[in-house]
Amino acid sequence: MNIVFSDRANRIKASEIRELLKLTTRPEILSFAGGLPAAELFPLEALGKVAKEVMLEEGHVALQYSPTEGFQDLREMIIKQRLHKVGIEANLDEICITSGSQQALDFVGKMFINEGDSVFVESPTYLGALNAFLAYGPHYLEIPLKSDGLDLEVLENMLQNGHKGKFLYTIPDYQNPSGITLSLEKRKQLMALANKYDLIVVEDAPYAELVLTGDQLPPLKSMDPEGRVIYLGTYSKTFTPGLRIGWVVANKTLINKFVQIKQGSDLQTSSLDQRIAARYMKQYHLDDHIDMIKEVYRKRRDVMIETMKKHFHKDITFVESTGGLFTWVCLKEGLDTKKIMEEALAEHVAFVPGVSFFASRDQHHYMRLNYSCMPEDKIKTGMERLAKVLNRYYTE
Amino acid sequence: MNIVFSDRANRIKASEIRELLKLTTRPEILSFAGGLPAAELFPLEALGKVAKEVMLEEGHVALQYSPTEGFQDLREMIIKQRLHKVGIEANLDEICITSGSQQALDFVGKMFINEGDSVFVESPTYLGALNAFLAYGPHYLEIPLKSDGLDLEVLENMLQNGHKGKFLYTIPDYQNPSGITLSLEKRKQLMALANKYDLIVVEDAPYAELVLTGDQLPPLKSMDPEGRVIYLGTYSKTFTPGLRIGWVVANKTLINKFVQIKQGSDLQTSSLDQRIAARYMKQYHLDDHIDMIKEVYRKRRDVMIETMKKHFHKDITFVESTGGLFTWVCLKEGLDTKKIMEEALAEHVAFVPGVSFFASRDQHHYMRLNYSCMPEDKIKTGMERLAKVLNRYYTE
Numbered sequence: 001m002n003i004v005f006s007d008r009a010n011r012i013k014a015s016e017i018r019e020l021l022k023l024t025t026r027p028e029i030l031s032f033a034g035g036l037p038a039a040e041l042f043p044l045e046a047l048g049k050v051a052k053e054v055m056l057e058e059g060h061v062a063l064q065y066s067p068t069e070g071f072q073d074l075r076e077m078i079i080k081q082r083l084h085k086v087g088i089e090a091n092l093d094e095i096c097i098t099s100g101s102q103q104a105l106d107f108v109g110k111m112f113i114n115e116g117d118s119v120f121v122e123s124p125t126y127l128g129a130l131n132a133f134l135a136y137g138p139h140y141l142e143i144p145l146k147s148d149g150l151d152l153e154v155l156e157n158m159l160q161n162g163h164k165g166k167f168l169y170t171i172p173d174y175q176n177p178s179g180i181t182l183s184l185e186k187r188k189q190l191m192a193l194a195n196k197y198d199l200i201v202v203e204d205a206p207y208a209e210l211v212l213t214g215d216q217l218p219p220l221k222s223m224d225p226e227g228r229v230i231y232l233g234t235y236s237k238t239f240t241p242g243l244r245i246g247w248v249v250a251n252k253t254l255i256n257k258f259v260q261i262k263q264g265s266d267l268q269t270s271s272l273d274q275r276i277a278a279r280y281m282k283q284y285h286l287d288d289h290i291d292m293i294k295e296v297y298r299k300r301r302d303v304m305i306e307t308m309k310k311h312f313h314k315d316i317t318f319v320e321s322t323g324g325l326f327t328w329v330c331l332k333e334g335l336d337t338k339k340i341m342e343e344a345l346a347e348h349v350a351f352v353p354g355v356s357f358f359a360s361r362d363q364h365h366y367m368r369l370n371y372s373c374m375p376e377d378k379i380k381t382g383m384e385r386l387a388k389v390l391n392r393y394y395t396e
Numbered sequence: 397m398n399i400v401f402s403d404r405a406n407r408i409k410a411s412e413i414r415e416l417l418k419l420t421t422r423p424e425i426l427s428f429a430g431g432l433p434a435a436e437l438f439p440l441e442a443l444g445k446v447a448k449e450v451m452l453e454e455g456h457v458a459l460q461y462s463p464t465e466g467f468q469d470l471r472e473m474i475i476k477q478r479l480h481k482v483g484i485e486a487n488l489d490e491i492c493i494t495s496g497s498q499q500a501l502d503f504v505g506k507m508f509i510n511e512g513d514s515v516f517v518e519s520p521t522y523l524g525a526l527n528a529f530l531a532y533g534p535h536y537l538e539i540p541l542k543s544d545g546l547d548l549e550v551l552e553n554m555l556q557n558g559h560k561g562k563f564l565y566t567i568p569d570y571q572n573p574s575g576i577t578l579s580l581e582k583r584k585q586l587m588a589l590a591n592k593y594d595l596i597v598v599e600d601a602p603y604a605e606l607v608l609t610g611d612q613l614p615p616l617k618s619m620d621p622e623g624r625v626i627y628l629g630t631y632s633k634t635f636t637p638g639l640r641i642g643w644v645v646a647n648k649t650l651i652n653k654f655v656q657i658k659q660g661s662d663l664q665t666s667s668l669d670q671r672i673a674a675r676y677m678k679q680y681h682l683d684d685h686i687d688m689i690k691e692v693y694r695k696r697r698d699v700m701i702e703t704m705k706k707h708f709h710k711d712i713t714f715v716e717s718t719g720g721l722f723t724w725v726c727l728k729e730g731l732d733t734k735k736i737m738e739e740a741l742a743e744h745v746a747f748v749p750g751v752s753f754f755a756s757r758d759q760h761h762y763m764r765l766n767y768s769c770m771p772e773d774k775i776k777t778g779m780e781r782l783a784k785v786l787n788r789y790y791t792e
Contacts, residue, residue, distance in 0.1 A: 001624050002594055003649060004562065006532070009507045012656045018464070039456040047459070048451030051668075055444030060435040063443070063638035068414070099495055099640075103662040110531065111405045132660040135506065136402070166400065198398055228397050242459035242667030244495075253399060260408045264528040266499040270666045271638030272447075 007115075008135050016356045017127055020341075024350035030382035031350040032369040035176065035325055037237050039373070041293050043284070047240075050279045051272075058275060066271040069259045070097025070247070074278040078247050081281055082233060086208070087222035090249050096258045099269045101206055101234040101246040105132040107261045108202055108230065111254075112166040113138045120158070120168035122150060124328075124357035124366070126176045126204065129169055140359035141165055145175070147319075149182030152189050159197040167200040167230075172220060173208040174324025177357045177368035181322060184217050191223045201229045206237045207324035209290055212298045214322050227251035235277065237325065238290050243273040297325070300371040303379045311387035313394035318369075325372040328354070331365040335393055338364065343392075349385040403511075404531050412752045413523055416737075420746040426778035427746040428765040431572065431721055433633050435769070437689050442680050443636075443672065450671045462667040465655045466493025466643070470674040474643055477677060478629060482604070483618035486645050492654045495665045497602055497630040497642040501528040503657045504598055504626065507650075508562040509534045516554070516564035518546060520724075520753030520762070522572045522600065525565055536755035537561055541571070543715075545578030548585050555593040563596040563626075568616060569604040570720025573753045573764035577718060580613050587619045597625045602633045603720035605686055608694045610718050623647035631673065633721065634686050639669040693721070696767040699775045707783035709790035714765075721768040724750070727761040731789055734760065739788075745781040 017033070024031035054062050069075070075095050083090055098104040105128065113119065115137035121130065123142035130140070141163055144151045150170060158165075170190075172182040182190070194201050203220045221231035227250070234246035248258050262268070280286070304327060305320055312318070318329040329351075331337065337353040344350060354366025371379060413429070420427035450458050465471070471491050479486055494500040501524065509515065511533035517526065519538035526536070537559055540547045546566060554561075566586075568578040578586070590597050599616045617627035623646070630642035644654050658664070676682070700723060701716055708714070714725040725747075727733065733749040740746060750762025767775060 001596075001622050003596075004508070005653065006506065006508050006510045006513075008510070008532075009653055009657065012653070012660060014656050015659050018659065036461055039460045042455055042459045044451050044455035044459075047455065048448045051447040051451055052444045055440050055447055059438055059440035059443065061638075063438045063440075063636035064435045065432055065632075065637045099662045099666075102660070106661045110402065112400070112402050114402045114404075117402075128660070128663070135657075135660055136404075200397075200399075226397050236461075240459035241461045242457075244662065244664070244666045257401065257405055257408070260410050261405065261531075263411050263414065264408060264498070264524070264531055265502045265661070266495045266640065267524070268640070270495075270640045270669050272669060272672075273666050276668075 008137065011137065012131070012135050015127060015131060017352055020352065023345065029345065029348045029350050030374065030378050030385065032371070032374065032382060033350045033352045034373060035370055036373045037241060038293070038296060041296060042240050043289055046284050047276065047280060050283065051276050054272065054275045054279055062272045062275045064271060066268055066274070068263050068268050070269060071271065071274040071278060074274045077278055077281040078233070081286060083249065086216065087218050088231065088249060093252050094249055094255055096248045096255050096262065097269050097274060098246040098248055098262070099266060100236055100241070100244045101204060101232045102128055102132065104232045104246055104248045105129045107258055107265070108167070109133040109136040109138070110261055111257055112200070118163060118165045120155065120165040121359055122170055122175065123359065124177055124354060124363070125169065125359070126171060127356050129204065130359055142359050145178055145180050147180065149180055149186050150190065152186060152193065156193055159193065159199070165199065167202050168194070169202045169204065171204045173205060173217065174210060174321055174326070176207070176324070177326055177352070177354065178328040179319040179321030179324055179326045181217065187217065187220055187223060191220060194228055195226055199228070202232070203229050204232045206234045209238050210294060210297060210323045210325070212294060212301055212323045221249060230254060238293065239277070239286060243277055245269060245273055245277050297372050300374065300376055300379055303376045304369065304371040304383060307380050307383035311384055313391045315394055316390060325370050327369050327371065329367045329369060331390065331393065333365050336364040337367045340389060344386060344389050347385045347389050349382050349389070351386070404533065407533065408527070408531050411523060411527060413748055416748065419741065425741065425744050425746050426770065426774055426781065428767070428770065428778060429746045429748045430769060431766055432769045433637060434689070434692060437692060438636050439680070439685055443676060446675045446679065447672050450668065450675055454671060458668045458671045460667060462664050462670070464659050464664050466665060467667065467670040467674060470670045473674055473677040474629070477682065479645065482612065483614050484627065484645060489648050490645055490651055492644045492651050492658065493665050493670060494642040494644055494658070495662060496632055496637070496640045497600060497628045498524055498528065500628045500642055500644045501525045503654055503661070504563070505529040505532040505534070506657055507653055508596070514559060514561045516551065516561040517755055518566055518571065519755065520573055520750060520759070521565065521755070522567060523752050525600065526755055538755050541574055541576050543576065545576055545582050546586065548582060548589065552589055555589065555595070561595060563598050564590070565598045565600065567600045569601060569613065570606060570717055570722070572603070572720070573722055573748070573750065574724040575715040575717030575720055575722045577613065583613065583616055583619060587616060590624055591622055595624070598628065599625050600628045602630045605634050606690060606693060606719045606721070608690060608697055608719045617645060626650060634689065635673070635682065639673055641665060641669055641673050693768050696770065696772055696775055699772045700765065700767045700779060703776050703779035707780055709787045711790055712786060721766050723765050723767065725763045725765060727786065727789065729761050732760040733763045736785060740782060740785050743781045743785050745778050745785070747782070
């Protein structure tokens with residue numbers, strides 16, 4: 001049999017990280033490669049109670065087909081509890097539930113990208129977004145990150161020189177993979193640029209509420225009177241990823257198109273998951289839960305940063321992230337973290353080589369470390385092991 | 397702001413049925429327009445128990461990220477309980493869980509269709525499939541349905557004349573919208589044709605287990621030594637659609653590509669829903685549940701058919717479906733069921749005009765009727781109301 005895939009399907013590859021993660025599951029390995037929230041913090045008892053109630057009290061609707069745009073109560077709770085709090089005002093027809101933010105990323109690609117269209121992305125950026133868009137054949141225009149976020153001079157230069165991106169994809173808060181946050185001043189500048197050059201901005205905010213140090217900065221969407229920001233939120237990092245609930249907030253015209261795309265893509269997100277999430281939000285305080293998570297992550301981050309400071313060679317630099325799940329390590333140029341990964345595995349420690357996060361796959365001396373799903377003592381041991389491997393390259 | 401959608405997004409429209417269904421929700425209207433399973437038959441108590449157990453006993457994994465290809469236990473249960481039973485033998489690497497069959501349809505389009513590629517579809521066929529594929533810009537080659545399924549002479553003629561379809565999309569059992577089933581003889585002929593002309597067959601089987609009269613026929617996938625059939629199963633019609641669980645069964649190369657596509661599209665189907673379904677299948681007998689549903693649907697179908705026979709003008713023909721959820725009414729040519737729908741709503745009864753199910757939108761004298769989610773007395777009343785409307789056109 002002769003299988004002829006579409007050009008699109010031929011572009012789609014397995015996530016390099018997912019393949020890599022399979023190597024890191026041996027029990028003796030301390031892996032900082034994943035990006036998982038801490039499973040031991042999930043509110044299981046509350047969710048068990050809520051799940052049973054949903055089944056017994058509203059099961060006939062919770063197990064039936066439901067509207068593509070999402071369960072109305074859930075959308076109302078998200079507007080009230082999550083969006084309002086960060087200065088985003090949205091009406092019910094400006095929000096659509098998605099099956100996690102990943103689905104929203106796929107929809108953004110489907111919605112905007114004709115083959116060969118340019119798209120602005122951060123360099124580095126979330127691999128899952130690069131892969132989702134890739135199906136639709138974009139040309140990536142990479143904007144480097146500085147310590148306070150996107151290099152807006154580079155972006156403005158490109159825009160001035162007529163580079164017309166269909167949108168800019170950005171993770172302003174505690175970025176994946178770098179842990180970097182876009183400063184308040186730069187948020188304002190970015191929105192001014194977007195308005196001037198009529199640029200659509202896709203703001204991916206999975207980590208925004210995981211503030212570990214300092215204040216939560218206002219989302220770009222809260223500075224967007226023209227309605228050009230597509231805001232993506234999710235429960236995957238603050239509540240639970242297994243429920244697969246995300247949300248897109250955008251102007252009505254765009255949401256309308258998202259809903260049309262979702263109809264053809266999966267009809268709707270799980271009715272049960274949506275009702276469990278909504279009921280939980282009514283009966284419990286998700287804010288308290290998030291505060292508890294932050295407390296744990298803060299300690300884990302601190303241990304990671306302290307151990308790195310203590311044991312890493314002084315020429316190895318890293319991002320002291322102020323929130324989220326990740327820190328980002330920069331080795332000297334010429335080193336290749338993909339090769340170093342083999343040595344690390346031999347020392348029973350794992351990370352993600354940074355190269356996968358660059359659209360052009362041309363930066364080899366970075367690595368991403370995750371601190372959210374590992375107890376403090378193991379973080380300490382893991383960083384000591386990693387130091388041993390890395391410092392070999394800095395002996396002279 | 398200037399919004400420039402992709403060509404793809406411009407092709408995507410809201411489902412005509414979903415828009416229509418909004419008109420039929422007034423309480424006084426007896427609507428046979430939907431395609432919903434009967435919510436009063438959902439096994440709520442069992443699922444409430446199971447959901448709580450999942451949360452308390454395996455919550456840490458049920459709420460965490462999980463593998464893209466699906467929860468292994470669930471895939472095993474489906475292989476053992478659903479596939480084996482109908483003569484499909486599959487290994488674990490030949491099945492991938494999807495978020496309902498609708499997602500599998502989107503993936504099929506994404507996987508195979510380059511803009512302008514031809515695709516064989518039944519005429520009429522499932523609107524949701526037409527819409528899902530449409531995003532990818534196919535040229536539809538329509539194969540008419542006869543009372544025993546696909547008109548294979550037309551298909552063979554097209555294949556002989558060099559029409560190279562990327563795949564054939566078919567619903568062999570109790571088709572949506574027509575209720576028609578592909579005969580056993582024709583199943584064999586179709587597979588012979590597919591093998592001869594190297595054609596991929598997408599077998600959508602959501603209704604296959606809802607046998608109301610006669611025997612369940614073997615799926616095309618069970619007659620497929622060459623591995624050219626992509627089989628789509630789902631719980632939406634036999635268990636519950638709210639959980640959003642479907643499965644694709646295909647050869648390993650194809651499943652590999654499905655998994656890659658799913659990674660970029662939504663990472664995975666809800667971990668919680670998958671574990672609830674798997675645990676239910678272990679503790680209860682889904683077969684017994686399906687038998688119970690069939691008993692109810694059989695009576696509803698009988699009442700619908702009997703009332704139509706009794707009250708519809710003798711020149712109005714309809715499919716006496718032997719399973720599934722639908723029957724299909726054929727009026728005399730020249731009549732337009734979209735217009736008749738307005739009169740029907742005035743008489744407080746609703747159906748789906750058939751035109752939406754034809755890729756070329758050129759057949760106006762059909763309508764689809766659903767009998768699964770309405771009690772018998774209301775089916776009787778509804779068909780009497782409908783007869784009143786339809787018979788007006790047959791008075792001379």
